[in-house]
Amino acid sequence: MTLEEAIIEKLRDLELLVEPLEDYSSAMLAEIQDEVSASTGDPHEVDNIIEANIDHYVGIVASHGFGGGD
């Protein structure tokens, strides 16, 4: 599993991404990937990083005009 796939899976698991993936911008996913990579590039660590900072990642999703999807 790639880092991007791990991020998407985690965001979906936490119900932060709900709508079909193609509805979300690549810029949003890239920003989240940069954030996570700054902490670790290990997909296995994604769960803990995102879940421990849900507020932060919700903010990123919302800043790209999403949030639950539309």
Add this chain to the structure above:
Amino acid sequence: MATIYAAETDSPLYQLVSSADSWNKTRHNVAGYSAIAFVNHTLYYHGYVRRYNSTKHLIVRSVMAFDTSGISVAPSEATLKLYAGSATGADVVVVKLNAGATIDLSNNAVAGDFDQIAGFSAGNTMAGNVTDYSARPINVTEGLSAWTNGAYNDLALNSTALSDMASLDVFKLCVVEYAYDYLNAAPTTELTSAAFYGYFTQEAGTSKDPYIDYTPGSSGYGHDVGAVAAASISEVSSVATANIGKIIGVD
């Protein structure tokens, strides 16, 4: 009929807890496990419950506020209209939000509004303890097998809600998932689909915004009759004043 749209402060309130006793901690706003107010969401859950495992649960409730300052007489009927997105299936209940909740006509909801439900107490069912604004649960009560996706769905408000619409300048409510959250019935197996998924006011335009449709109440004939004060008159010629619009052509 008249219409009041929800103030643009409505929000899903999201609370995820990974911890021992997580069900009880997820149902109310305890220190260290704060809910998150998704104030920018256009489409999300109005009511949602998910059990990941015995130590991890997610609950979503939605809160909204309406400007009812122009209503002085209880409407004869009112219906909360929520536009459903896809995958909407759960029964929900509309309950009263405390006047002290942060959300109002200009201030966004905050995490702490999660358990600002009138009568709510941690660890207890909401049934019989909170102030209901609708039937319990709406979907089953109204004989629906499912909500209609991609359309407005009707949540009829009860007499308590009608009275509060007249007495409160800001009418605040919360939508709660019924089977697990409202009844405080912890799911015993993995559960992912107890959801009412719908739009909020952040959606562009108002075509999918939450709103209340209501029929204005009648205060009846309000003038003195034969030097008797209107407030002292309940009937004229055996007709209740509430049912009298005019007497001999006079409003």
